[in-house]
Amino acid sequence: MATAVIATSLEVKRLNAYYGSHLAVKDITMQFEPGAITALIGPSGCGKSTLLRCLNRMHEVIPHTRVEGEVLLDKQNLYEPGVDPTDTRRRIGMVFQRANPFPTMTIMDNVLAGVRLAGRPKGSASFEEIAEQSLRRAALWEEVKDKLQRAGTSLSGGQQQRLCIARALAVDPEVLLMDEPASALDPISTIKIEELLRELRGAYTIIIVTHNMQQAARCSDYTGFMLAGESATGELIEFDTSSKIFTTPKDKRTEDYITGRFG
């Protein structure tokens, strides 16, 4: 099933991210296992979303921001001068916390929006085939195959989010970033998204930010725990396989968070 190229590595080296003069994320170094699901957990404001946005160079879309350090995709630093952020974002896809289908487009056009406007990957099938493939991968095809010409916003919340996933998959990314993808959804839709994650595993390297620890424990292979101190600067406290983090965490702060003593 996997037609995507699996990146051999996604790595972060000494990453610092600033909003203006405020250091939001400090000195992050970690490696993401290709094809695995890595979760980033931590209390609100710990910088996990900021870190995520640094991976696909979306952090710099906000004015007055700065990133130092390296993000290596296939050993290539995405922050090297001369690297096109647009291209990076095609290779590293993103799904947002709230589903954001484009309101003026149909379901079909939404799925194909990236493909049409960001440039088609080489050697691809027709638009219809790409759309069907992406919708199938997002486990949405059966539900929308008869109403592809309806507005993207006519779907339910959970369906819209899967539409956004399909849209992200359509441009054939190597990595998929998900920023609390189910937090705005009802429990049933959340379960569907989690099932979808398990199906996508292996074909894509997935990094998911979540404040739901049970979700992280359920779905992910690896987990990184982040925490921001009084300076509101987030740091990576601990990073290990999910089973270890949630059963025998090494750092006391991790343990406190997991057992619910704070956050």
Add this chain to the structure above:
Amino acid sequence: MNLRAKAVRAAWSQFMIVVSGVCAGACAAVLAIVVAYVIGKGIKAIDWTFFTKLPTPVGVPGGGVANAIVGSIEIIAMASLAAIPVGVLAGIYLALFGRGKLAALVRFFSDVLTGMPSIAIGMFAYALVVIPTGHFSAVSASVALAVIMLPIVVRTTEEAVRLVPTMIREGALALGIPAWKATLLVTVPVARPGIVTGALLAVARVAGESAPLLFTAFGSQFWSRGVGQPTAALPLVIFTYANSPYADWQQIAWGCAFVLVVLVFALNLTARLAFSSRVAAN
């Protein structure tokens, strides 16, 4: 005693509420009075002759304002062609990149420009176009009207684009869509109802403007011989005929007033009702 004070306060509150309602009602009433008067006097002038014939000399029946209608359309169309594209682009700039000093200046002076007297803008067009070219023209009138339309289009476009949730644009960028396409092909279409509303409102605003036309289009009793020549326009006809002592000319003035009011109201209502519902749906 406490209860009595309370009762007095409550009564006063009720009274002032009524007073404020009367204020609002008075405004609506004045509108109704003016519109009713214009319709009453104007509708008598409306007939086929009105729309199709040229003005005739005083006392000669059968005159119309066909040239003024065409002239108005010409002038407004040219003004729109200039003001709307520029205004939309500037509005997009303000909405998306409107943080720096340039943006603040543009925004500020856009607002200031909306308050400028239209007669002064007419003089500007006179000095800019009529003096160098040596004669009155529809083009100079369009320049004046374009200046009046510009800030309206800029600000309404800015508002419309601003209303598009950032998430939409970010969603487009996150797909690897280049920034300019994300703006033009994803964000702007979402804002389109608002942008069109703004354009319609700008047209409505200038459709009835007469002051800027006084020394630019100047008016004419005949078909204009081209856009570079004096041109008749509906608001000018009203001005010329309003003060005249001749009943048939006054009648035509009322007819023009009627047409202008209907046109302007139609534009306004279309803009606000037709498009606000779509914005709400989005």
Add this chain to the structure above:
Amino acid sequence: MSQESVELARATPAPAAPPVRARTSPTGDRIFSFALFFASYVVLAVVAGLFIVLLQRSWPAIQAIGLRAFSNVWSPNDGQFGVLSFIYGTIVSSFVALLVAGPVGIGAALFLAELAPRKLAAPVAMLIELLAAVPSIVYGLWGLYALAPFVRTYVGPALQHALGFLPIFQGPIYGVGMLTGGLILAIMVVPTVAAISRDVFEAVPRDQREGMLALGATKWEMMTKAVLPYARSGVIGALVLGLGRALGEAMAVVLVIGNKPQIVASLFAPGYTMASVLANEFSEATGKVYISMLIEIGLLLFLVSLVVNVAARLLVWSASGRGAR
């Protein structure tokens, strides 16, 4: 996918890294940015151009007449170009307009923002907005044929009867005159005052109002003690903007103000404003100085409006501490 297959995938040598793709459309980005920049500069260029062009064309008059322009006598055929009566007329008619439109506009705005039942507010607001949409020349026409006779027959005599001891209400009542001009301006200005005030009132946070109500205030007290103070600078801005509109209005006024360049106390007497003298005399003006003088009046109007509008915006900006808008 099982742990083993993941290991297997990692064990096989990785294919050569796909090259970083060339920029998709940097030219697209650049062209678009340029177009946006250019469009923005147009706005600034227009404002600057307005000033420069008007100044340039009024220079002959400024040179020839200079400060003598601030005299009382306007008689172009005799070479007299005193604009004081226009300035007086502009100020007085605008003042009358604000006196009427201010309270009415604010009252209407309060009603719409706070006190009206939901269903009534929207259509009434629309009607008030339509008041602003009526072309000024139509107001002038109506003013001439309907309002002026009404003032002459009813309003004037009533005012003279009740308040005739005041100089402003003395003298013959022609119908056309300063008062009628002021009233027409009031009608044209009230939508501006009402609309902006209403926006300002609606922007007052809910908790301000609810807090006041929770203390036992009546609805009106909540308005005057919670909403109005919070919105004060915005309301002042609305009034100043209304003033700006009144100052520059030409067509409605020119038909109802009588067009007589004089400074007289009576509101019933005909007068002249800067905008209406332009509307009335420009097309027939001959002679370089005459035309240039009229353009100078246009320049004056422009500058006065500029100052008033800038003041209004700055008022709102500084008092609310916000940046744009």
